[in-house]
Amino acid sequence: xxxxxxxxxxxxxxxxxxxxxxxxxxxxxxxxxxxxxxxxxxxxxxxxxxxxxxxxxxxxxxxxxxxxxxxxxxxxxxxxxxxxxxxxxxxxxxxxxxxxxxxxxxxxxxxxxxxxxxxxxxxxxxxxxxxxxxxxxxxxxxxxxxxxxxxxxxxxxxxxxx
Amino acid sequence: xxxxxxxxxxxxxxxxxxxxxxxxxxxxxxxxxxxxxxxxxxxxxxxxxxxxxxxxxxxxxxxxxxxxxxxxxxxxxxxxxxxxxxxxxxxxxxxxxxxxxxxxxxxxxxxxxxxxxxxxxxxxxxxxxxxxxxxxxxxxxxxxxxxxxxxxxxxxxxxxxxxxxxxxxxxxxxxxxxxxxxxx
Numbered sequence: 001x002x003x004x005x006x007x008x009x010x011x012x013x014x015x016x017x018x019x020x021x022x023x024x025x026x027x028x029x030x031x032x033x034x035x036x037x038x039x040x041x042x043x044x045x046x047x048x049x050x051x052x053x054x055x056x057x058x059x060x061x062x063x064x065x066x067x068x069x070x071x072x073x074x075x076x077x078x079x080x081x082x083x084x085x086x087x088x089x090x091x092x093x094x095x096x097x098x099x100x101x102x103x104x105x106x107x108x109x110x111x112x113x114x115x116x117x118x119x120x121x122x123x124x125x126x127x128x129x130x131x132x133x134x135x136x137x138x139x140x141x142x143x144x145x146x147x148x149x150x151x152x153x154x155x156x157x158x159x160x161x162x
Numbered sequence: 163x164x165x166x167x168x169x170x171x172x173x174x175x176x177x178x179x180x181x182x183x184x185x186x187x188x189x190x191x192x193x194x195x196x197x198x199x200x201x202x203x204x205x206x207x208x209x210x211x212x213x214x215x216x217x218x219x220x221x222x223x224x225x226x227x228x229x230x231x232x233x234x235x236x237x238x239x240x241x242x243x244x245x246x247x248x249x250x251x252x253x254x255x256x257x258x259x260x261x262x263x264x265x266x267x268x269x270x271x272x273x274x275x276x277x278x279x280x281x282x283x284x285x286x287x288x289x290x291x292x293x294x295x296x297x298x299x300x301x302x303x304x305x306x307x308x309x310x311x312x313x314x315x316x317x318x319x320x321x322x323x324x325x326x327x328x329x330x331x332x333x334x335x336x337x338x339x340x341x342x343x344x345x346x
Contacts, residue, residue, distance in 0.1 A: 043245070043249065045213075045241065045245050046241025046242075046244055046245060047239075047241050049207070049209070049210060049213075049239070050210070050213045050239060050241055050242055050245060051213075052207075052210070052213075053207065053210035053211075053212075053213025053214045053216075053217065053239075053242075054213050054214070054216050054217040054220075054245070055217060056210075056213075056214050056217060057182070057213065057214040057215060057216060057217020057218040057219075057220075057221070058217040058218070058220065058221050059217075060202070060214070060217070060218055060337065060340060060341050060344065061217070061218055061221035061222055061341075061344055062221075062341070062344075063221045065217075079206070079207070080206075080207045080210065082206075083205075083206025083207045084204070084206055084207035084210065084214075087205075087206055087333045088333045088334060088336070088337045089333075089334050089337070090337065
């Protein structure tokens with residue numbers, strides 16, 4: 001996703017009820033996170049599960065959060081998602097950078113990147129893959145779900161190689 | 163002092179302020195000793211009680227938020243101390259019931275008798291207190307009223323005691339009543 005779109009994406013969520021942006025950085029969403037820093041709304045955690053825990057505590061206080069991470073970190077978080085987020089039905093939006101989407105991405109991303117859609121499916125976690133055209137509609141979709149107390153995921157493809 | 167005795171004393175002092183309690187025997191003891199709407203029993207997601215407590219503390223600055231943690235739980239999520247240390251919630255009291263063992267899984271040892279958790283917490287900007295007796299535990303709650311958080315109280319406890327019953331409440335009910343209690 002382009003730099004300008006990432007910034008618009010952040011501001012759209014920020015202006016529509018998402019108060020906290022917590023997670024572990026991923027280069028795929030660098031500009032999204034940079035925009036959050038400008039607004040002083042980012043908490044960087046040491047691991048993804050920790051971010052989910054903090055977001056859960058804020059959600060219990062009626063303050064909605066987005067938790068950002070790379071798909072490798074999403075894989076780290078599976079048990080936290082099942083035994084905290086889904087078990088208690090705690091709403092939050094996951095923003096997941098999808099490494100390994102391109103077949104020639106770095107080797108450490110290949111296997112986990114390949115099974116990323118299957119992991120979401122196995123968890124029954126509803127998700128949408130973002131692009132330049134559908135991001136705003138996808139945000140509306142995600143905001144509606146969390147207001148109905150349901151967690152969901154937005155996926156940002158890593159569509160470039162550095 | 164065993165864990166259940168320590169929890170009984172702590173709950174009496176904390177009264178109706180929010181408590182986020184770690185999974186395993188800690189939540190089970192709390193449930194049995196004094197079930198309240200303001201208790202959030204984290205029955206899964208081991209290690210994350212302090213992270214959940216941090217989220218609640220940052221959003222409820224007029225309340226004091228208590229975390230009931232275990233040594234096994236906090237060792238699993240030491241990164242949480244770092245994030246608490248940089249966000250510096252003044253209203254977070256992190257109580258670690260430390261028996262140097264994973265008692266809920268059969269009493270396997272943890273490392274808290276070989277490393278000093280207090281030093282780790284201090285370097286992460288916590289104010290740290292350690293208590294070993296019931297009398298010290300009773301008194302510490304008075305003392306921390308004058309201290310700005312994040313605060314850690316390490317309560318040295320002995321292994322053993324009767325195992326408390328499981329928490330037989332729906333997780334969504336635990337959540338809903340905890341959320342209602344925060345509004346008051």
